Amino acid sequence: MVSIPVLVKHSGRWTYEKNFEEYVTDAILLSTSTTFVELHDVLASHLSVDLTIKRILVEYQITPNAGQIIGIHNDMSLKVFILQKKLIQDMNCLPLYVSILDKVVGSNLASSSIYVAVRGINCNNLETVINTTNEGALVVCENTEALDVFEMDSVEVIISDPHHKHVEEDQVYLRKRILKSVMKVYSIREKFQMRSKRSNKKMYTLFCKSRNCEFLMRASGKGETKMFRIREFRPQHTCPLNDKIYPKMHATSMLIAGMVKQKFKNHKRKYSTTEIKNDMKKDFGMDLTYILCWRAKERALEELRGKPSTFYGKLPSYLYVLNTTYPESHIRMKKTDDNAFLYVFIVLHAFIKGFDHCRPVVVVDASHLRGMYTEAFVTVCITDGAGHIFPLAYDVLDSENDASWTWFF
């Protein structure tokens, strides 16, 4: 096992010009097979850091002074650092910059879509902060073109997830609409209705629908940015029992669709209506009907992928392009009298040419399409001289009936 000496500069601060200043210099021996967790432990014991209340941020710069700052946040980024360190034998080059920061309390970093900005770095465009996926993995914002810069004195979590579950005072939300969405879900989970007062670009105040209740959430814009900070949050309800309305009707399919949309982003993921129903019960205590969940699912899919009917509208232009790309193909489409799609038949020129060299047995088979429009997809295949399947034609029919087969043949 080979060990390399590494210079450690800690307890300093980054300047605007990406220089690390006012630091204390130290050194450690780093084994080339060290893992990220081991490096953390070595640094913690060497620098006497209590990891239960503090956390360590490790970074380095490829070119010293004003160069890009690269964070070491997992085994892979540590390996990259070690490789570069091995190439440069000089101990003075490529030091590790170690910042010791307070642990963020009351937020769940493991849940996705939370942005973290790091002390001493000015972020004028938070969209550039990279999303962290696991706890302790902090990535530094590199943007220094100061326009409407704000400075952060300590580590601050900026919430960008519209379904964030925990609400408390001093939280910062990336946009007002995210805070609105979070509060909407909050009111459903806590089973009360809200009314807003003074809602504008700079202010957002919510009260309980009951006039005699002390519930309050008051947020306002953060400096010149579009972010919102919760200035005051009184979650206790003092409303009289007969005022408290338990609003089941409150959960609309639109709201549920927004909550489950993320799950459908991966088209391979199966997420059934029953699963939505169970998850809503488990996560938010909402008793929803099957039909509401089904509508929410349909709406979420429509928002992500568009309406199936609009794609049928694109068919004529698709067929036109297909025909110009493969000249001498045989492409036909039939519509009903009221201009609705009925059949399409496609034989590309290459299929026609290949037919001459195939065995004279043609196989026609239809299979039902799934989804909103249950039509039939028909393929015509043939085998070539080597016994391999060769496609001859494919088409879509409304269903397998006499009229469609007559048109097809």
Ligand SMILES: [Zn+2]
């Ligand atoms: Zn109340």
